[in-house]
Every structure is written in structure tokens, then in C-alpha cells.
Amino acid sequence: xxxxxxxxxxxxxxxxxxxxxxxxxxxxxxxxxxxxxxxxxxxxxxxxxxxxxxxxxxxxxxxxxxxxxxxxxxxxxxxxxxxxxxxxxxxxxxxxxxxxxxxxxxxxxxxxxxxxxxxxxxxxxxxxxxxxxxxxxxxxxxxxxxxxxxxxxxxxxxxxxxxxxxxxxxxxxxxxxxxxxxxxxxxxxxxxxxxxxxxxxxxxxxxxxxxxxxxxxxxxxxxxxxxxxxxxxxxxxxxxxxxxxxxxxxxxxxxxxxxxxxxxxxxxxxxxxxxxxxxxxxxxxxxxxxxxxxxxxxxxxxxxxxxxxxxxxxxxxxxxxxxxxxxxxxxxxxxxxxxxxxxxxxxxxxxxxxxxxxxxxxxxxxxxxxxxxxxxxxxxxxxxxxxxxxxxxxxxxxxxxxxxxxxxxxxxxxxxxxxxxxxxxxxxxxxxxxxxxxxxxxxxxxxxxxxxxxxxxxxxxxxxxxxxxxxxxxxxxxxxxxxxxxxxxxxxxxxxxxxxxxxxxxxxxxxxxxxxxxxxxxxxxxxxxxxxxxxxxxxxxxxxxxxxxxxxxxxxxxxxxxxxxxxxxxxxxxxxxxxxxxxxxxxxxxxxxxxxxxxxxxxxxxxxxxxxxxxxxxxxxxxxxxxxxxxxxxxxxxxxxxxxxxxxxxxxxxxxxxxxxxxxxxxxxxxxxxxxxxxxxxxxxxxxxxxxxxxxxxxxxxxxxxxxxxxxxxxxxxxxxxxxxxxxx
Numbered sequence: 001x002x003x004x005x006x007x008x009x010x011x012x013x014x015x016x017x018x019x020x021x022x023x024x025x026x027x028x029x030x031x032x033x034x035x036x037x038x039x040x041x042x043x044x045x046x047x048x049x050x051x052x053x054x055x056x057x058x059x060x061x062x063x064x065x066x067x068x069x070x071x072x073x074x075x076x077x078x079x080x081x082x083x084x085x086x087x088x089x090x091x092x093x094x095x096x097x098x099x100x101x102x103x104x105x106x107x108x109x110x111x112x113x114x115x116x117x118x119x120x121x122x123x124x125x126x127x128x129x130x131x132x133x134x135x136x137x138x139x140x141x142x143x144x145x146x147x148x149x150x151x152x153x154x155x156x157x158x159x160x161x162x163x164x165x166x167x168x169x170x171x172x173x174x175x176x177x178x179x180x181x182x183x184x185x186x187x188x189x190x191x192x193x194x195x196x197x198x199x200x201x202x203x204x205x206x207x208x209x210x211x212x213x214x215x216x217x218x219x220x221x222x223x224x225x226x227x228x229x230x231x232x233x234x235x236x237x238x239x240x241x242x243x244x245x246x247x248x249x250x251x252x253x254x255x256x257x258x259x260x261x262x263x264x265x266x267x268x269x270x271x272x273x274x275x276x277x278x279x280x281x282x283x284x285x286x287x288x289x290x291x292x293x294x295x296x297x298x299x300x301x302x303x304x305x306x307x308x309x310x311x312x313x314x315x316x317x318x319x320x321x322x323x324x325x326x327x328x329x330x331x332x333x334x335x336x337x338x339x340x341x342x343x344x345x346x347x348x349x350x351x352x353x354x355x356x357x358x359x360x361x362x363x364x365x366x367x368x369x370x371x372x373x374x375x376x377x378x379x380x381x382x383x384x385x386x387x388x389x390x391x392x393x394x395x396x397x398x399x400x401x402x403x404x405x406x407x408x409x410x411x412x413x414x415x416x417x418x419x420x421x422x423x424x425x426x427x428x429x430x431x432x433x434x435x436x437x438x439x440x441x442x443x444x445x446x447x448x449x450x451x452x453x454x455x456x457x458x459x460x461x462x463x464x465x466x467x468x469x470x471x472x473x474x475x476x477x478x479x480x481x482x483x484x485x486x487x488x489x490x491x492x493x494x495x496x497x498x499x500x501x502x503x504x505x506x507x508x509x510x511x512x513x514x515x516x517x518x519x520x521x522x523x524x525x526x527x528x529x530x531x532x533x534x535x536x537x538x539x540x541x542x543x544x545x546x547x548x549x550x551x552x553x554x555x556x557x558x559x560x561x562x563x564x565x566x567x568x569x570x571x572x573x574x575x576x577x578x579x580x581x582x583x584x585x586x587x588x589x590x591x592x593x594x595x596x597x598x599x600x601x602x603x604x605x606x607x608x609x610x611x612x613x614x615x616x617x618x619x620x621x622x623x624x625x626x627x628x629x630x631x632x633x634x635x636x637x638x639x640x641x642x643x644x645x646x647x648x649x650x651x652x653x654x655x656x657x658x659x660x661x662x663x664x665x666x667x668x669x670x671x672x673x674x675x676x677x678x679x680x681x682x683x684x685x686x687x688x689x690x691x692x693x694x695x696x697x698x699x700x701x702x703x704x705x706x707x708x709x710x711x712x713x714x715x716x717x718x719x720x721x722x723x724x725x726x727x728x729x
Contacts, residue, residue: 021581021606021626022522022582022605022606022623022624022625022626023092023605023606023607023608023622023623023624024522024602024603024604024605024606024607024621024622024623024624025604025606025607025608025611025612025613025621025622025623026589026602026604026607026611026612026613026614026615026616026619026620026621027057027608027610027611027612027619027620027621027622028052028057028612028615028616028617028618028619028620029054029056029057029616029617030595030616030617031052031053031054031056031617032051032052032053032081032591032595032617032618033050033051033052033053033057033588033617033618033619033620034050034051034052034108034574034587034588034618034620035048035049035050035574035575035586035587035588035620035621035622036049036050036051036108036109036110036111036574036575036586036587037049037050037109037110037111037112037497037574037575037586038575038576038577038584038585038586038622039112039114039577040577040579040584040636040637041122041149041150041151041637042121042122042151042637042722043090043151044090044636044637045087045088045089045090045096045150046087046088046089046090046092046577046584047085047086047087047088047112047150048085048086048088048575048586048622049083049084049085049086049108049109049110049111049112049127050083050084050108050109050586050620051081051082051083051084051107051108051109052081052082052084052620053079053080053081053082054082055082055084055098055100057610058086058095058098058610059095059610062095062096062097062098063096063097063098063154064097064098064100065097065098065099065100065154065155065156066099066100066101066102067099067100067101067102067146067155067156067157067158068156068157068158069144069157069158069161070158071161073105073106073129073131073142073161073163074131074133074137074138074139074163075104075105075106075107075131075132075133075139076132076133076134076137077132077133077134077139078104078106078107078131078132078133079104079107079132080103080104081103081104081106081107081108082100082101082103083100083101083105083106083107083108083109083129084098084099084100084101084109085098085099085100085109085112085127085155086098087099087150087154092608092622092624093608093609093610094609094610095610097150097154099154099155099156101129106129106130106131106142107129107130107131107132108129108130109127109128109129110127110128110129110130110141110174111127111128111174111176111496111497112125112126112127113125113126113127113176113177113178114126114149114178115178115179115180115181115182115322116180116322117180117322117323117390117684117689118390118499118500118502119502119634119635119636119637120637120684120689120711121151121637121684121711122149122150122151122637123149123180124145124146124149124178124182125145125146125148125149125150125155126143126144126145126146126178126184127143127144127146128141128142128143128144128174128176129141129142129144130171131163135165135167135195138163138164138165139165139166139167140163140164140165140166140167140170140171140188141164141166141171141174142161142162142163142164143161143162143164143176143184143186143202143206144158144159144160144161144162144206145158145159145160145161145182145206146158146159147159159206160205160206161206162184162186162202162206162207164186164188165188165189166187166188166189166190167189167190168190168191168192168193168314169190169191169192169314169315169316169332170187170188170189170190170191170197170315170316172495173316173317173495173496174496175187175315175316175317175318175330175496176318177318177319177320177327178320179320179322179325179354180322180323180325180689181204181325182204183201183202183203183204183209183325184201184202184206185199185200185201185202185318185320185327186199186200186201186202186318187199187200187248187315187316187318188200189248189312189315190312191312191313191314191315191316191332192308192310192312192313192314192332192334193310193312194310194311194312195312196249196312197247197248197249197312197313197314197315198216198245198246198247198248198249199245199246199248199315199318199329200243200244200245201243201244207243208242208243208245209243209244210230210238210241210242210243210244211230211244211355211356212228212229212230212231212238212244212355212356213228213229213230213352213353213355213356213357214228214230214244214245214246214356215227215228215246215254215255215259215292216244216245216246216247216253216255217230217233217241217242217243217244217245218241218242218243218244218245219233219235219240219241219242220235220239220240220241220242221235221240225241226254226292226293227292228356230244244356248312248313248314248315248331249311249312249313250297250307250311250312250313251297251311252295253290253295254290254291254292254295256280256281256282256313256350257280257282257283257286257289257290258278258279258280258283258289258290259289259290259291259292260289261288261289263278263279263280263289264277264278264279264283264288264289265277265278266278266279270362270363270366270367270368271360271362271410271443271448271449271450272366272410272414272415272416272417272449272450273370273416274366274367274368274369274370275367275368276363276367276368277302277367277368278302279358280358280361281333281348281350281361281363282313282333282348283301284301284302284303284305284333284335284346284363284367285297285299285300285301285305285306285307285333285335285346286298286299286300286301286307287299287300287301287302299336300336300338302374303367303374303375303376304337304338304339304376305335305336305337305338305344305346305376306335306336306338306341307333307335307336308333308334308335308336308343310334313331313332313333313334314331314332314333314334314345314382315329315330315331316330316331316332316382316383316384316495316496317329317330317331317383317384317385317386317496318330318386319386319387319388319395320388321388321390321445322388323390323689324353324354325354326351326352326353326354326359326445327351327352327353327354328349328350328351328352328386328388328395329348329349329350329351329352330347330348330349330383330384330385330386330397330399331347331348331350331383332345332346332347332348332381332382332383333345333346333347333348337376337378338376342378344376344377344378344379344380345379345380345381345382346363346377346381347363347364347381347382347383347399348361348362348363348364348383349361349362349364349383349386349395349397349443349448351395351445351448359446359447359448360447360448361448362397362443362448362450363377364381364383364397364399364409364410364439364441365377365381365405365407365408365409365410366407366410369407370416375406375407376406376407377405377406377407377408378405378406379401379402379403379405380401380402381399381400381401381402381405381409382399382400382401383397383398383399383400384398384399384400384438384492384493384494384495384496385397385398385493385494385495385496385497385498385508386398386498387498387499387500387506388445388500389442389500389504389506389545390500390502391502391503391504391545392442392504392545393444393445393446394442394443394444394445394451394452394504395442395443395444395445395448396440396441396442396498396500396506397440397441397442397443398438398439398440398493398498398508399438399439399440399441400436400437400438400439400492400493401428401436401437401439402434402435402436403432403433403434403435403436404428404431404432404433408427408428409439409441409453409455410441410450410453411423411426411427411453411455412424412425412426412427412452412453412454412455412547413426413427413482414426415450415451415452415453416450417449417450417451418451421451421452421546422482422548423452423453423454423455423547423548424454424481424482424543424547424548424549424550425454425455425456425457425481425482426454426455426481426482427455428455428457428488429457429465429481429484429485429486429487429488430460430463430465430485430486430487430488431487432460432487432488432489435457435488435489435490436490436491436492437455437456437457437488437490437491438455438456438457438491438492438493438508438510439453439454439455439456440453440454440456440506440508440543440547441453442546442547452545452546452547453547454543454547455481456491456493456508456510456541457488457489457491458488458489458491458512458513458514458515458516459479459486459487459488459489459513459514459515459516459528459534460486460487460488460489460513460514461489461513461514461533461534463486463487463488463514463528464486465484465485465486465487466479466484466486466528466529467479467480467481467482467483467484467485467486468480468483468484470549472549473519474518474519474520474549474551474629475516475518475519475549475550476517476518476519476521476524476527477527478516478517478527479528481516489512489513489514490511490512490513491510491511491512491513492510492511493508493509493510494508494509494510494573494574494575494576497509497574497575497576498576499576499577499578500578501542501578501632501634501635502632502634502635503545503632503634504545505542505543505544505545505551505578505630505632506542506543506545506547507540507541507542507576507577507578507583508540508541508543508576509538509539509540509573509574509575509576509585510538510539510541511536511537511538511539512536512537512539513534513535513536513537514528514534515534515537515539515553515555516550516553517539517553517554517555518550518551518552518553518554520552520627520628520629521552521553521554521555521625522554522603522605522623522625523554523555523556523557523602523603524554524555525537525555526562531562532562532563533562533563533564533565534562534565535557535560535565535567535568535569536557536568536569537555537556537557537568537569537571538555538556538557538571538572538573538587539553539554539555539556539557540552540553540554540556540573540576540583540585540623540625541553542578542583542630551627551629551630552582552583552625552627552629552630554625556571556573556585556587556602556621556623557569557570557571557599557602558570558571558589558598558599558600558601558602559600559601559602559603560599560600561600566599566600567599567600568599568600569599570589570590570597570598570599570600571587571588571589571590571602571621572587572588572590573585573586573587573621574586574587574588575587578630578635579624579635579636580631580632580633580634580635580636581626581630581631581636582624582625582626582627582630582631583624583625583630584622584623584624584625585621585622585623585625586620586621586622586623587620587621588618588619588620588621589601589602589615589618589619589621590618591615591617591618591619595617595618596617597615597616597617597618597619601614601615602621602623608622633715633716634715637722654667654668654669654714654721655667655668655669656668656712656723656725659723659725659726660726660727660728661703661725661726661727661728662703662727662728662729663702663703664700664701664702664703665700665701665703665712665725666699666700667696667699667700667701667714668699677716678695678716679695679696679714679715679716680693680694680695680696680714680715680716681693681694681695681696681701681712681713681714681715682712682713682715683701683705683710683711683712683713683725684710684711684713685708685709685710685711691705691710692704692705696714703727705727706727707727707728707729708726708727709724709725709726709727710724710725710726710727711723711724711725712724712725
């Protein structure tokens with residue numbers, strides 16, 4: 001008995017000690033504040049962006065920089081807020097700078113991106129900001145490049161910005177991404193309407209530019225030309241093409257459709273053992289190819305689907321592979337079912353190379369099953385997020401379906417590439433129909449083959465038919481989703497903000513009901529068999545790279561009353577970033593129209609000096625959840641700061657010489673203890689591409705590289721060191 005008591009105390013003490021490293025804090029004052037996105041940069045510090053009614057809650061000693069820019073940003077219907085960037089210290093305890101637009105210039109800063117690879121030295125910094133204005137004045141959002149990235153200097157101006165007309169889907173999702181050489185691909189317009197939507201490319205100066213193998217081009221003389229390549233236009237020179245696009249509209253258009261009978265009738269393997277008809281994803285809606293000189297749009301297509309009366313498609317996501325600048329698009333087509341004419345939505349993920357040439361596309365479900373049956377997939381399905389898994393050369397797709405579809409997203413244990421595969425939640429369970437549930441899949445970047453998938457549908461309140469406890473002890477006794485047949489409830493992931501760690505783990509944010517939480521979670525859900533009611537909640541989850549189990553799953557919600565359910569359903573979490581130690585998430589606690597915070601407070605811990613322990617009005621939220629099983633030093637690009645964890649790290653200061661170097665680098669350790677550690681090394685170029693990597697078996701690293709600037713990281717399981725290296729012959 002004494003041993004058991006000691007063991008319980010040890011476990012409690014271990015969890016308590018770990019919990020002290022978590023951070024859960026509010027920010028702001030009695031105005032409205034929201035944090036939207038978060039990222040770590042090269043020196044280990046962090047950037048957080050969002051909006052605030054005022055900036056009085058930021059300390060007077062903090063450097064305050066107002067961005068300047070040339071031109072006019074359309075925001076005449078705005079809320080007179082500040083769109084801002086906070087630069088936080090590596091330990092998150094200090095605001096180093098606040099960089100912001102003039103009050104009322106934009107509604108917020110919604111997303112931040114760089115042109116470098118994840119976990120590599122920070123490249124140029126790009127942002128998007130919501131605007132509020134009329135359609136004729138191009139209300140929607142802007143995309144901008146900052147003049148500095150906080151490493152080479154603190155931003156003080158926009159190098160350029162581009163005004164994007166957007167509403168509905170494109171405004172909600174901000175679908176854009178940046179290439180390694182500073183071009184930006186983005187979607188403008190609306191979704192499922194009558195007006196317009198298209199994909200465009202901006203050059204390094206923020207101007208619309210040519211994409212050679214896209215099929216719609218606007219010429220410098222004001223006319224439009226359809227064809228490939230762009231250099232084959234009637235004026236005979238690529239210089240006569242002003243810019244290119246992919247038009248996401250049916251009427252008078254032929255983009256994303258086959259232009260020849262051979263392409264339209266092509267029978268292709270789908271991504272999971274079945275087949276599909278047509279080289280292009282919109283062929284499903286029409287009875288033949290589209291002639292760009294005389295466009296027609298006659299439905300239905302070969303599965304019985306017809307085109308919707310609203311001619312504009314829905315573009316939600318763009319993700320760029322920054323190693324080769326290939327582009328991946330997530331979108332939807334509103335359709336009409338046969339036999340009754342009910343509306344439906346068909347998803348598609350489209351892969352193109354950097355020149356705009358089609359590589360592959362996926363419907364995410366079978367159009368013709370492996371058994372040869374042609375099927376519809378009703379009701380709706382959507383694409384909510386895309387991300388690149390660089391370590392496994394996969395595209396991660398976050399999608400969502402409305403209810404239990406006739407032919408649903410591919411199940412985790414029915415994968416053509418691996419008959420033994422299994423996801424954490426292989427399929428839809430229960431009998432609930434009018435709900436939205438999420439799904440994750442991994443596809444080969446080169447050919448679209450599906451390799452892993454899982455559903456993400458949290459349990460409904462009061463459901464029975466629960467399965468046996470999951471065998472993984474970190475699942476804390478929760479029922480295994482792949483046993484039993486419980487009802488599930490709406491589970492929606494955050495729009496366009498999914499991150500992938502250096503080893504392929506997938507980090508998501510979502511809203512669910514009785515959310516499965518892990519044993520190492522900071523804030524847990526009461527289990528169904530323990531009594532007590534759940535509440536609607538925001539949560540963060542880290543899946544392993546093959547979607548076998550969540551390695552970490554924690555709520556971020558007000559501490560609700562488990563007898564009445566009161567106090568919860570009061571947070572919105574928008575941004576997530578995986579660090580070497582855990583996950584940082586940002587968002588807000590909601591307030592009512594009188595400015596009173598909704599629900600109960602979230603359980604704060606280690607509140608930052610610039611933060612608050614309680615919300616006031618709508619208040620920004622930052623949480624940093626840490627756990628040993630998601631610790632990974634390769635998820636940090638920092639040379640100092642939060643991810644050094646032991647005495648060796650604090651004393652480790654290797655001598656790396658010569659620098660500038662030619663031919664080889666010498667590594668000298670000052671202590672015998674350091675010499676005995678098994679170190680690895682990785683060298684990247686200024687764009688974050690890995691040039692050299694290996695085990696540091698000797699005290700030298702051969703430099704078979706071109707002259708230039710590189711970044712060297714020495715690391716092992718618990719330590720790392722980072723140094724800029726100049727190679728000069």
C-alpha cells in the first residue's frame with residue numbers, strides 16, 4: 001500500500017511540475033481584443049497578430065511603431081480598430097515591440113507567413129488583413145509584404161500591398177500563400193454566387209503576373225486570351241500578357257474543365273483504389289468537354305450531378321511547397337443531385353507545378369468504387385485547410401462533411417496503399433445526420449496517392465454504444481473510436497490554420513462537444529462514464545504523423561459547470577504553432593453586445609506580465625501547452641531561449657571555426673561531457689532548404705556547397721545550437 005501511495009504521489013507531483021511550464025493568459029483591457037495567428041522566428045522570439053480597439057494595455061516602455069505605406073486601403077466601413085503585430089520574447093514574458101497600422105486603416109492582421117520553410121531561418125514576412133468596404137471599392141482583405149522581419153530589423157513600412165476584393169468564402173478563409181522567391185498566389189472574389197472568383201499570382205513587387213501554363217490570360221491591350229502556354233498568345237510574345245488567372249466560374253468559362261474529348265473521357269485511377277472520369281475536377285458536372293472558343297455548360301455529368309444555378313465555385317485554401325513552389329488548391333463546387341434536384345457540394349484538391357501545369361487532383365471520395373459502382377456523395381463536403389508535411393513529402397488535407405454521406409471521405413482502414421492501415425477514428429459512427437464532422441488525410445505530393453486518414457468527430461452528449469477503452473494509456477481510458485457505435489456531434493476545425501511539425505505530426509484547432517482529451521492535457525473533458533455533462537468547447541490536438549492517436553489533446557474553454565453545462569462554449573481559437581516543447585494557440589474569449597465576457601473564465605496559469613488573469617470585454621487568449629511526448633528540438637529554429645532544457649544546454653558553447661569557411665568546418669567542444677554526446681547537424685540555405693545533414697561523428701563537417709550564407713544547427717534529443725555560417729572559396 002505504501003508503494004501505491006508513493007506512486008500516486010509521484011504521478012501527481014510529475015504532472016504538477018510539468019503544469020508549471022504551461023502558460024494560459026488573457027490580454028487586453030476593457031476594449032475588444034483578439035489574437036489571430038502566432039509564429040516563432042529565428043532568434044526564438046514569437047510574433048502574434050490580431051486586432052484591438054486600443055493599445056493602452058501595452059506597457060508604456062514598449063517600442064511602438066506605426067506602419068507607413070503608399071496608397072489607399074479601402075476600409076471606410078471599418079470598426080476603427082488597430083491591426084497589430086506583437087513581438088514577444090522567447091519566454092513570452094515581455095512585449096519587445098508592437099507594430100501596428102494607423103487606427104482604422106485595417107480591421108486586423110489575420111495571417112502571417114514567410115517565404116522560408118518551417119523551422120528554418122525566418123525569411124521575408126507577409127501578412128493579410130481584413131478590410132470592410134463596399135464591393136465597388138474592393139472591400140475584402142489585403143496582402144502585404146513588410147520591409148523587415150524582426151530579425152533583420154523591426155518592420156516600419158509595407159514594401160507593397162495588394163487590395164483583394166473578397167466576400168463569403170474567400171474573405172472567411174484568406175486563401176493565399178507565398179513561394180520561396182516571394183511570389184504570392186491568392187483567391188479573390190466570392191463563393192457560390194453570381195459575380196466572380198479567380199486565382200491570381202502576384203510578383204515580387206505585389207503586381208499581378210503571368211503563370212505560363214494557366215489557361216486564362218489578360219493581355220496588355222485589354223483583351224482576354226484562353227490557351228497555353230502564355231507565350232502562344234495571339235500577339236506573339238509573353239510580354240504582351242499582362243497577367244494570368246484561374247477563373248472559378250461556369251458561365252462563359254472553361255477553367256478546371258477538359259478542353260478535348262480525350263481528356264473528358266479519360267478514365268483515371270483515383271487516389272485510393274477506385275477510378276474517376278475526366279482529366280479535370282469540374283468534368284463531373286457536365287456532359288462533355290468545354291471549347292474555350294465557344295464555351296458550353298450542359299449538365300448532368302457522368303455520375304448524375306448537375307451544375308448549380310449559382311455559377312461561381314468556392315475557393316478556400318492555397319498551400320505552397322516552398323522547396324519547388326508547387327501549388328495546392330482546396331475548393332468546392334456547388335452541385336445539384338439527380339432525382340429531386342437537392343443542392344450538394346463536391347470538394348476537390350488540385351495540385352499544380354510552379355508553372356501552372358496540372359499534376360493531379362482528388363475528390364476525396366470515390367466517384368467509381370473499386371467494385372465498379374458509380375456513386376454520388378451526399379450531402380455536402382468541404383475543404384477547410386491544407387498544409388505541407390515536408391518530412392514525409394505529403395499534402396495534409398483538412399476537410400469536413402455534412403452528416404453521414406452515402407459515399408463519404410475515405411476511411412482510415414480502407415486504404416489501397418496499406419491494407420493494415422488504421423486511423424484514430426476510421427469512420428463515421430452513430431445515427432446523427434444534420435451535423436458537420438471533420439476529416440484529415442495525407443496525400444503524396446507528387447501523385448496524390450492517399451496514405452493515411454482519420455475522421456475527427458467528437459462524442460455527442462449522452463450517447464450510448466461506447467466502445468472499449470483505448471489501449472494507449474495517454475488516451476486516459478476514453479472509449480476507442482474504432483469500437484462501439486456512439487453518436488458523434490458537430491466537430492469543425494479552424495479555417496485555414498493547420499500546422500505540421502518537423503516529423504509530420506499534425507496540429508489542429510477545432511470546436512467539439514464531448515471532446516476526447518489526453519492524460520497529459522492541461523484542461524480535460526469529463527469522461528462519459530464518470531458522470532457530469534460536457535459543453536461546447538475549443539480544443540487543440542496534435543496527431544502523430546500517421547493519425548494513429550492524438551499525442552496531445554486539450555480544451556481551451558471556460559471552466560463550465562458539469563451539472564448544468566453553464567459557463568462553457570465561450571472561446572474561439574484561431575491560430576496554432578508547434579514549438580520544440582509544445583503548442584502555442586491564440587484566440588479570444590467572446591463578449592456580449594454590452595461588453596460583458598461570455599461564460600466562465602478559462603483556467604489561467606503563469607499569467608504573462610503583460611497579460612491578465614481575468615477577461616474584460618472580448619479578451620485575447622494565449623495558451624502555451626507543453627508535454628514531454630510532443631517535445632521535439634527540431635520543432636524549434638531558435639538559437640537561444642525557451643527550448644534549452646538542461647545544464648548541458650546552459651553551458652554548451654561550442655567553438656565553430658573558421659567562419660567564413662572554405663572546404664570544412666571544425667567543431668570544438670570545451671568540456672568532456674559535451675564531447676561524449678551524440679550530436680547531429682543540419683545546414684540550410686537562406687530559403688530554409690536543407691543542404692547538408694548527418695551525424696557529427698568527427699570534429700569536422702565537409703562543406704561541399706556553393707559560396708554564400710548558411711545556417712548550421714547542432715542538436716540531439718534535448719539540446720541544440722544555431723550559428724550563421726559564411727562560406728567563401
